[in-house]
Amino acid sequence: MFSLYISIFLIALDRTIIGPAIPAITNQFHSLDDVGWYGSAYMLTSCGFILLYGRIYTFFATKPVFLSGIVLFEIGSAICGAANSSLVLIIGRAVAGLGSSGVFTGAVLIMLKTVPLQKRPLLQGLFGACFGVASVTGPLLGGAFTGSSATWRWCFYINLPLGGLTIVVVMVLLKLDESHSRSKTWSETIKNLDPLGTILFLPSITCLLLALEWGASDYAWSDPRIITLLAIFAVLFVAFVAWQYFTRNTTATVPARVLLQRSVAFGGLSQFCVGATMLTVAMYIPLWFQAIQGINAMESGIRMIPLVLSVVVGSISSGGIVQRLGYYTPFMIAGSCLMAIGSGLITTWDMETRSGKWIGFQVIAGLGVGWTMQQPNLAIQVVLEKQDVPTGTALMSLCQTLGGAVFVAVGQNVFIDKFTTGLKNIPGIKPEHVITAGATNLKSAVPLQAQIMVLEVYNKSITKGPFFAALIVACIALPAAFGMEWRSVKDSQHPDEAPMVSVDAKRKAKSITVRMNALVERGSIPSQNSRITSSLSTSRLRSIYRTSGQFSQWMTASLNPDLRVELEQIDQGGKHVKPLGVTHHGS
Known part of the structure; x- marks a missing residue:
């Protein structure tokens, strides 16, 4: 499992570590116009190929697919580290993003195949802890490498030894007993990949x-x-x-039975909100420290330790408690509340904010993120069939990645718009000159008499811009959490473990029902027994399926005429619900 944690850490680290290195890269390659592509190239391929990787995991063995993702990530990192031009660096970032799109899904699937469901929550919480730590410490490590003799190239070279260790451990020690349905021809295989x-x-x-x-x-x-x-x-x-x-x-690529499943739909929304809130806060808190409190990049990273530790504590503690209690939905609800409260409190920061507030508010937000982050991935493993777990896991990963990518861009646009508008109201200030100065050189870029006004505008632009955007999306996570089914990882009716009903038993039950109904119609059975049916009343169905966690699937099939096969399987006492005996109306 340690090698899996390393892989998750590297994938998350690569999203944020490049930020402090961009000025040095642009100085070396004279590529100021390419700045946006250094982050975008990675995110584009990472988001774009996640669903395809989920499909590949459905039809191919997990171990080689997972290794292919790590190898691509390593190749991309090597290209970036050795890049002699801006174009080569962008290509390397795209290759690394392509590899990263399959790593998280593969790590979850390996855990699924090696660890019983009841013991996964704590390990899943450690996944969240690795993601949170990497997202926040990325800028700190990036600044440390860039400012040292190692140069910015080690922001990418650091992936090589750690990723190589993961490859060796997985190849030598990981043994998976798995079988996949093989297509008869390559054309069928390609068709199945959509x-x-x-x-x-x-x-x-x-x-x-x-x-x-x-x-x-x-x-x-x-x-x-x-x-x-x-x-x-x-x-x-x-x-x-x-x-x-x-x-x-x-x-x-995303079958209806997966996308329309209640916990999958609401879990995806929750992951989008968590990814957006976490990455937006992690990107802009260091800028606030550097500009408003006048510290350097290294010190701003140190002041984010409360956020890092609270995410770690939240992820691990929620995983341990869920493993003991079984239910994950309460932590999604409580975590969403804390995430929204913490994000709201962060929007109140001003130039006079003391350490007690900026430490405490980060802790509240971090605990919320930690408690919420990995619960949807657990839900996927509980509510979906085994063959649909790769697709569901990839969908959750896509939502989280896309949420971060979208709202970092949204936060940047809102910040620039508010900051530019505010600077125009200060006499003698050229907005374009101040904006290009950066957070650490903000004071030196403006006259002494205008520094206070510029800092006030900067503070308002961050707190009412990116931080407020994070608050809005964090609040949306709460109704998403309330929409989740109340299922337990200890549920005996997990799809992989639920008892199967033989086809012969179903046919016999249906045959008996038909004969009994015929006797009723001929009057051979007293009328007070009425008509016998193999289906249940609406109220009974609602009760049974809500208890079993499959009511939403039954409703989906009812409303969608193209899912009648699934509806018939559920109504006839399929493998999701224990078979029920025939019932007599009016008895």
Whole structure:
């Protein structure tokens, strides 16, 4: 498991470690115009290929697919570290992002195949702790490498020995007993991977992220480039959704039975909110420290230790308690409340904020993130069939990654807009000159008599911009948590463990029902026994399926005529629910 934790740490670290290194990279390559691509290239391929990797895990063995993701990530890191131009660095970032898209899903699936469900919550909590620590310490390590003789290249080289250790451990020690349904031909295999879905999904997400990255910072929102990108995103995404609906019962990347499952839908929304809140807060708190309190990048990273530790404590403690109690939904609700409260309190920071407040508010927000982060991934393992877990896990990873990517861009745009507008109201200040100065050089970029006013504008732009955006999305996580089913990891009716009902037993029960109904119609059975049916009344169904956690699936099948097969399986006492005897109406 230690090697899996290393892989998760590296993937999360690579999202944020490059931030402090960008000034040094642009100075060396004279590539100021490429700054946006250093982060975007990684996020684009990471988000775009997550669902495809989930599909690959469904049809191929977990171990080689997981290793392929790590190898691609290592190749991308090596390209970045050895890059001799800005273009090569961008290509390396894209390759590393492609590899990262399959690592988290693979790590969860390896745990699923090696650890019993009842013992997974604590280990899942450690996954969350690694993600949280890496997201926050990334800027700190990036600043340390960039400011030392190691240079910015070690922001990428650090992945090589740690990733190599993971590869060796997985190859030598990991033994998985697994079987996958093999397609008869390669053409069938490719068809099952839904290539058209990927062709539609990847450019749609690319256009969305590019529009958010360039909007306001590089181009006005009314610029034809931004409008075109958003229009292409809308068209391709609608086409992707339509294609998924058309292939929902065959080769869809995200089958309807997965996407429309209640805990999957609300869990995905929760992951989007957690990813958005965590990454936005982690990116802009150091800037607030550097600009408002006048400290350097290293000290700002140290002052984020309360956030790091609280995320770790929250993830591990919630995992341990869920492992003991079984239920994960209460922690999602409590964590969402703390996350929203902490984010709201952070928006109150000003130039006079003391250490007690900035420490305490980070702790509250971090505990909320830690308690919430890994619960949807546990839910996936409880509510879905074994063969659907890779797709569900990939969907959760996509939502979390996409939430962070979208809201970091949103936060940047809101901040720049508010800061530029505020600077225009200060006489003798050129907004473009102040903005390009950076957080650490903010005071030196403005006249002494205007420093206080500029700092006040900067503080308001961060707290009412990115921090307020984080607050809004953190509040959305609460209704998502309330929407989750109350299921337990100790539930004996887990899909993998639920008793199966033989086809012969179903046929016999149906045959007996038909004969008894015929006797009733001929009058051979007294009328007070009425008609016998193998189906249940609506109230009885509602009671049974809500208890078993499958009521939402039954409702989905009822409302969707294309899922009648699933409905019939549920109504006839399929493998999700214990078989029920025939009932007499009026008895």
